[in-house]
Amino acid sequence: MMRLFAFAFTVFVATSALAEPPGRRAVRIERAIMSPFCPSKTLHDCPSPRAASWRADIRAWIDRGDTDAAIVQQLQARAPGADLQGRPSGAADWAIPLGAAALVTLVLLFALRRLRSADDEDVPRAPRDAYDDRLDAELERT
Numbered sequence: 001m002m003r004l005f006a007f008a009f010t011v012f013v014a015t016s017a018l019a020e021p022p023g024r025r026a027v028r029i030e031r032a033i034m035s036p037f038c039p040s041k042t043l044h045d046c047p048s049p050r051a052a053s054w055r056a057d058i059r060a061w062i063d064r065g066d067t068d069a070a071i072v073q074q075l076q077a078r079a080p081g082a083d084l085q086g087r088p089s090g091a092a093d094w095a096i097p098l099g100a101a102a103l104v105t106l107v108l109l110f111a112l113r114r115l116r117s118a119d120d121e122d123v124p125r126a127p128r129d130a131y132d133d134r135l136d137a138e139l140e141r142t
Helices: 004-019 024-032 049-064 068-078 091-124 127-142
Strands: none
Touching: 024 049, 024 068, 049 068
16 A cells, blocks of 8 residues: 555656646746855846856756756756755744744733633632621721
8 A cells, every 4th residue: 555655656746747847847946046146045036147047057958858956966066165955044034933932922921811810710709898897897806
């Protein structure tokens, strides 16, 4: 059963990769590769003329039938010291953790507020007259 699932998954991946239009595949690769010409930008987002040349080469290699791995290897051979597989830095580097911390803080404050209100509801409240009568009785004894 597991082999059948693995075979079906492999066939699905292979056919979906073949069915992907060349233009979409090129853009996907360009967005996955960091540009050695523009720091912190992908090859897709880099306005450099050299990056445009690389994008044209990617499209030519796709038309030739090269695999994604072969394209990445060819690009890495052009820039051996560059980290083409890195990820772009940006607002997501600090916004996601900050948003998560704010969400956790709000959840904790809401939970604390609910606990406090639940504690206040559990305390039995005697009528005001009962307290006055008890106070009067204590004062008469002294």
